[in-house]
Amino acid sequence: MSKIQQLKDRLADVNALHCAVAIMDWDQQTYMPRGGASARAEHVGILSRMAHELFTSDETKRLLENAKGESHEDSDEAAMMRVTQRDLDVNTKIPSDLVEEKSKLAAVAHEEWVKARANNDFKGFAPYLERMFEISRQEAEFLGYKNHIYDALLDLYEEGATADDAKRMFTALKGPNVALVRDIQNNGRKIDDSALYGEWDVPTQKAYTEMLVKAIGFDMNRGRQDVAPHPFCTGWSVGDIRLTTRYKPYIGSAIFGSLHEAGHGMYEQGTPQSWDLTPLAGGVSLGIHESQSRTWENIVGRSRAFWSRFLPDLQRSFPALGFFDLETWYRAINKVEPSFIRVEADEVTYNLHVLVRFELECDILENKLAIKDLPEAWNAKYAEYLGITPKNDAEGCLQDVHWSQGSIGYFPTYSMGNLLSYQIWNALRKDLGETDLLIEKGEFQPILQWLQEKIYSQGRKYKPKDLVMRVTGKPMGAEDYLAGLDKKYREIYGI
Amino acid sequence: MSKIQQLKDRLADVNALHCAVAIMDWDQQTYMPRGGASARAEHVGILSRMAHELFTSDETKRLLENAKGESHEDSDEAAMMRVTQRDLDVNTKIPSDLVEEKSKLAAVAHEEWVKARANNDFKGFAPYLERMFEISRQEAEFLGYKNHIYDALLDLYEEGATADDAKRMFTALKGPNVALVRDIQNNGRKIDDSALYGEWDVPTQKAYTEMLVKAIGFDMNRGRQDVAPHPFCTGWSVGDIRLTTRYKPYIGSAIFGSLHEAGHGMYEQGTPQSWDLTPLAGGVSLGIHESQSRTWENIVGRSRAFWSRFLPDLQRSFPALGFFDLETWYRAINKVEPSFIRVEADEVTYNLHVLVRFELECDILENKLAIKDLPEAWNAKYAEYLGITPKNDAEGCLQDVHWSQGSIGYFPTYSMGNLLSYQIWNALRKDLGETDLLIEKGEFQPILQWLQEKIYSQGRKYKPKDLVMRVTGKPMGAEDYLAGLDKKYREIYGI
Numbered sequence: 001m002s003k004i005q006q007l008k009d010r011l012a013d014v015n016a017l018h019c020a021v022a023i024m025d026w027d028q029q030t031y032m033p034r035g036g037a038s039a040r041a042e043h044v045g046i047l048s049r050m051a052h053e054l055f056t057s058d059e060t061k062r063l064l065e066n067a068k069g070e071s072h073e074d075s076d077e078a079a080m081m082r083v084t085q086r087d088l089d090v091n092t093k094i095p096s097d098l099v100e101e102k103s104k105l106a107a108v109a110h111e112e113w114v115k116a117r118a119n120n121d122f123k124g125f126a127p128y129l130e131r132m133f134e135i136s137r138q139e140a141e142f143l144g145y146k147n148h149i150y151d152a153l154l155d156l157y158e159e160g161a162t163a164d165d166a167k168r169m170f171t172a173l174k175g176p177n178v179a180l181v182r183d184i185q186n187n188g189r190k191i192d193d194s195a196l197y198g199e200w201d202v203p204t205q206k207a208y209t210e211m212l213v214k215a216i217g218f219d220m221n222r223g224r225q226d227v228a229p230h231p232f233c234t235g236w237s238v239g240d241i242r243l244t245t246r247y248k249p250y251i252g253s254a255i256f257g258s259l260h261e262a263g264h265g266m267y268e269q270g271t272p273q274s275w276d277l278t279p280l281a282g283g284v285s286l287g288i289h290e291s292q293s294r295t296w297e298n299i300v301g302r303s304r305a306f307w308s309r310f311l312p313d314l315q316r317s318f319p320a321l322g323f324f325d326l327e328t329w330y331r332a333i334n335k336v337e338p339s340f341i342r343v344e345a346d347e348v349t350y351n352l353h354v355l356v357r358f359e360l361e362c363d364i365l366e367n368k369l370a371i372k373d374l375p376e377a378w379n380a381k382y383a384e385y386l387g388i389t390p391k392n393d394a395e396g397c398l399q400d401v402h403w404s405q406g407s408i409g410y411f412p413t414y415s416m417g418n419l420l421s422y423q424i425w426n427a428l429r430k431d432l433g434e435t436d437l438l439i440e441k442g443e444f445q446p447i448l449q450w451l452q453e454k455i456y457s458q459g460r461k462y463k464p465k466d467l468v469m470r471v472t473g474k475p476m477g478a479e480d481y482l483a484g485l486d487k488k489y490r491e492i493y494g495i
Numbered sequence: 496m497s498k499i500q501q502l503k504d505r506l507a508d509v510n511a512l513h514c515a516v517a518i519m520d521w522d523q524q525t526y527m528p529r530g531g532a533s534a535r536a537e538h539v540g541i542l543s544r545m546a547h548e549l550f551t552s553d554e555t556k557r558l559l560e561n562a563k564g565e566s567h568e569d570s571d572e573a574a575m576m577r578v579t580q581r582d583l584d585v586n587t588k589i590p591s592d593l594v595e596e597k598s599k600l601a602a603v604a605h606e607e608w609v610k611a612r613a614n615n616d617f618k619g620f621a622p623y624l625e626r627m628f629e630i631s632r633q634e635a636e637f638l639g640y641k642n643h644i645y646d647a648l649l650d651l652y653e654e655g656a657t658a659d660d661a662k663r664m665f666t667a668l669k670g671p672n673v674a675l676v677r678d679i680q681n682n683g684r685k686i687d688d689s690a691l692y693g694e695w696d697v698p699t700q701k702a703y704t705e706m707l708v709k710a711i712g713f714d715m716n717r718g719r720q721d722v723a724p725h726p727f728c729t730g731w732s733v734g735d736i737r738l739t740t741r742y743k744p745y746i747g748s749a750i751f752g753s754l755h756e757a758g759h760g761m762y763e764q765g766t767p768q769s770w771d772l773t774p775l776a777g778g779v780s781l782g783i784h785e786s787q788s789r790t791w792e793n794i795v796g797r798s799r800a801f802w803s804r805f806l807p808d809l810q811r812s813f814p815a816l817g818f819f820d821l822e823t824w825y826r827a828i829n830k831v832e833p834s835f836i837r838v839e840a841d842e843v844t845y846n847l848h849v850l851v852r853f854e855l856e857c858d859i860l861e862n863k864l865a866i867k868d869l870p871e872a873w874n875a876k877y878a879e880y881l882g883i884t885p886k887n888d889a890e891g892c893l894q895d896v897h898w899s900q901g902s903i904g905y906f907p908t909y910s911m912g913n914l915l916s917y918q919i920w921n922a923l924r925k926d927l928g929e930t931d932l933l934i935e936k937g938e939f940q941p942i943l944q945w946l947q948e949k950i951y952s953q954g955r956k957y958k959p960k961d962l963v964m965r966v967t968g969k970p971m972g973a974e975d976y977l978a979g980l981d982k983k984y985r986e987i988y989g990i
Contacts, residue, residue: 016541019534020515027518035717036735039514039772043731046511222530236538240531277534 004077007067008278010060011084015277017051019236026242029228041107045100052099056092064088076280079461083279090156093142102135106406113404122375122393129403130371133364136408140365149365153409157286158416160465163362165476166412169419170355172478177351178385180489184336184348185387188493193332197249198320205247208317209258212310213243216296217448218262219269230401231257233264233293238276241268250344251318252333256297263296264289266448270456285464286410287476290417291424292451298347299425299484300447304330305439334492338386340395348489351418352385357400357411365408420468422481424455427472499572502562503773505555506579510772512546514731521737524723536602547594551587559583571775574956578774585651588637597630601901608899617870617888624898625866628859631903635860644860648904652781653911655960658857660971661907664914665850667973672846673880675984679831679843680882683988688827692744693815700742703812704753707805708738711791712943713757714764725896726752728759728788733771736763745839746813747828751792758791759784761943765951780959781905782971785912786919787946793842794920794979795942799825800934829987833881835890843984846913847880852895852906860903915963917976919950922967 001009024044032040054060064084071077109128116125140152150163206225214220223235228244235241243261247254267289271281283289300306307314308326315322324332336346342353360377363369369377378397383389390396402411428450429435438446454471468476496504519539527535549555559579566572604623611620635647645658701720709715718730723739730736738756742749762784766776778784795801799821802809806824810817819827831841837848855872858864864872873892878884885891897906923945924930933941949966963971 012537013541013545016538016545017515019538020512020519020542023519023522024515027522031719031721033715033717033719033735035714036732039732039734042507042772043511043514046508047515050508050511219530220528222528224526224528226526237531237534239534240528277537 002070003063003066004070007063007081007084010054010063011279012277014051014055014060015279017047017054019277021047021051022234022236026234029230029232030226030244045103048103049096049100052091052096056088056096061088076275076461080278080280083460086159087279090143093144094139095142098135098138098142102132102139102406105131105135106404109404109406110401113398113401117394117398120392120394120398122398125398125404126371126374129374132403132406133371133408135406137365140409148362150362150409153365154412157410158413159285159463161285161287161412161416166358166415169412169415169476169478170351170358173351173415173419173482174355174385176482176486177348180348180486181336181338181352181386183495184489184493185338188336188495189331191331191335191493193335195321195324196251196332198251199249200247200251200254200318202247204317205251205254208314209245209254211313212255213258213262213265215310215442216259216262216266216300216444218243218265222269223265225258225261231261233261233268235265235268235282238269238271238273238281241265251321253344256301256333259301260293260297263293266296266451267292267456270452271459272457275459280459280461282459284458284460284462284467286413287416287420288455288464288467290414291420292417292455294417294421295425295451299421300439300444302334302347303436303439305436307333308440309442331492334489336489336493338388340382340388340390340399342400347418348485349386351415354411354415355385356381360397361408361411416476419476419478419481422484423468423472423474423476424451425484426480427454497565498558498561499565502558502576502579505549505558506774507772509546509550509555510774512542512549514772516542516546517729517731521729524725524727525721525739540598543598544591544595547586547591551583551591556583571770571956575773575775578955581654582774585638588639589634590637593630593633593637597627597634597901600626600630601899604899604901605896608893608896612889612893615887615889615893617893620893620899621866621869624869627898627901628866628903630901632860635904643857645857645904648860649907652905653908654780654958656780656782656907656911661853661910664907664910664971664973665846665853668846668910668914668977669850669880671977671981672843675843675980676831676833676847676881678990679984679988680833683831683990684826686826686830686988688830690816690819691746691827693746694744695742695746695749695813697742699812700746700749703809704740704749706808707750708753708757708760710805710937711754711757711761711795711939713738713760717764718760720753720756726756728756728763730760730763730777733764733766733768733776736760746816748839751796751828754796755788755792758788761791761946762787762951765947766954767952770954775954775956777954779953779955779957779962781908782911782915783950783959783962785909786915787912787950789912789916790920790946794916795934795939797829797842798931798934800931802828803935804937826987829984831984831988833883835877835883835885835894837895842913843980844881846910849906849910851876851880855892856903856906911971914971914973914976917979918963918967918969918971919946920979921975922949 021044024040028040064081068081071081105128109132112125112128116122136153137149140149143152145152148163154161154163154166210220210225213225222239223241223243225243225245227246229246231244231246233241233243243258243265245254245258245261267283275281304326307329311324311326311329315324334346336348338349339345342350345353356378359381360369360374363377364371364374374397375393379389382396402408428447432438432446432450435447438444455467458467462470465475516539519535523535559576563576566576600623604627607620607623611617631648632644635644638647640647643658649656649658649661705715705720708720717734718736718738720738720740722741724741726739726741728736728738738753738760740749740753740756762778770776802824803821806819806821810819829841831843833844834840837845840848851873854876855864855869858872859866859869870888870892874884877891897903923942927933927941927945930942933939950962953962957965960970
């Protein structure tokens, strides 16, 4: 057996353990009965430890070193080994007792966060949050960084990205985004989207959203859509990618949530079959992944062209929406309004939510901000950037689940996804011409094929920044995004 | 850490791998998209191998030997070590390359069986079946046996049971069962159950069967019911037991299939919390497991008392059944009619299907019957025992999936389950008195509690034969079962 094959076999074993954890996680969020929680935590803990031990073992390192001699530069094998080396470096640097402590704390802190948000009790949650940030600081020190402690954490989610990249991005975004929001609020039309809230039949929503995700190209023979409280996309093979959605009084939750997750899902379904179950499979970074979910949710899904095709179907399914014409519907689903909830924010205010979190994370990690002072700092930033002030901490700094789970340092990738979605779309339009004509006819295949060829089929072969250069011819920047937003929303609001 | 704790930790790791395989299997049979099959096979294969390697490793054996000194006779720990030793013996004796060959052959043979049955092509399937029996012969030789090659295989599913036990059982059953079937056919009433076939609304069936399984005591907070082509029960913790059912033109498929699986499920839910995820958890043998599914399906679920309580609900849910009175309904769901399909056979003819398979298995394993002659032998036995002859092999020896999957040697446990269901029920009635009164009122709790205390809470602590003695005061026999059947069916058929 070749040395590369020996390495591949080893990585396949690690992959099987990770996939077991992934399916257990999917099950927990979709179908698991309440009584299954404690055993599930136990099983996930054991299998995660096994995966970590097997992957970071001396034997894996030896197999990797042996295999390196056999691969040719620029080959897929070489890319696989580069990716494996990176994963190995990261996983080896963080000691397993810290991994274990974090995983246990996350389980407890998540429960405490749920309670704290329900009871508007930040003080009760503060000690867990304090410890979680302390663990992140330690992780960052183990991982190492050149300039900013944040670099070490962000790099986990977006290889090569730094706090300076994020700061530059937000500096470019902040002024124009805040200005656009103010213009809309002060000088723009009033848009009424109240008709989008109601009691919508769940089986009809299910049928409709499944029709939509299939229409844009998500392959239901190699995936499915279920219901989860917090929508996500996961998978364990190119032939089995799972979307989740949710059905809420706002009908946009199901529609745009489904399109969003299908964007993630089509990226995952685009892995070449020969890379399936290997380290090259799947998305290359959170930012580029998010660019694809935002593309299908916003650029395609919130366009006039899309609803010129799909509004009649929608109105047949939901007669209560029958009175909308294309223009009023288009405006209603693009209503801009500062709110406290990031996940339901419109395209324009979205980055401001992310900015608040990024700045606070930096301040806490640098010990410039104490956890006890977080609520005040949070509220001040909401007042400054969004012009609104949370009435309590449940609506304020207890909003997001991420910190309780130890996900610290990845909020910027949401905004990177927004920027990249427009930047990549412009590159696509240079090749394909007027995309509106395709979308109006429901012909998504040329669009999907382009993305498939340029991005999805590349898996993790290139580093994120290199992939962006290859696909768009320039590094990530804010100009395509800002221009796109300006054009769209100044027209919608008549300003 | 105590030596017992070290062993427990090791076994918990093995258990986590087995549970990962179990949930992957559940998912494959319920929700997995078609495209997921090949990766699923790969993952299940890898994780099964890991579990086998980890369990049979020298380290596990060392931990077990070390721990033995620390446990007291008759303690739970001692029982756990006995069970572990048995599992270890069995798993160590069969070489892993045979395990691997069998698992691969099973994947291929199952597909070939599906094709062969669809095309009525026994010859196409014969080579796979030939090899599968050969592997079973080899397994049996590795496992060892005193009298009959069949003993080694049956013991895997029913510890301590032998071919002689099975032969004695069938000898006791055959005459009375065949005679009862003939009396019913020749001298009994004609029963019309055609109204049970129709197009039944699936959500209504789902709601109704979930109501039923909850009513008898299956805890939906610690379990759920989904749909699968072939109903089964599985689980990975006392807090997470999964039933499946199916919705067919015969409304009894969903009703009695659900009650059957709930019987398995309540057994699994009855494991003491402190044994959860340990080798003592779950059912002790296939025969005793089956006795519980048959109890709730037949003794409870096909009784007059049960439907005196539930027929009105049923008729509200399915108005097309409204014309039945209790007596005609009771007769319809207990109609006896020889057929070719074991899984849908009535209580009376059921064991004759099993007997056919058992006798043929013995003959093939002993090289008294060649695979090529199997169709003829099968048909001859159906003619002799059931009075009917399959019109082709699809209806004949290609009926059951089991052989293609390498499940050879466990058919007798189905009949053992039938015998034990009546034998245990009679012991229960000695303690609880007239159970019909409880069932009529829908008060299943005393029944469940009795079974819980005597059987479910004992897990794998006692050997199957010992447990039967403890619960019923005598070894397994046919008399309770035959008397029960005789009383019930002679009354139903007026003979």
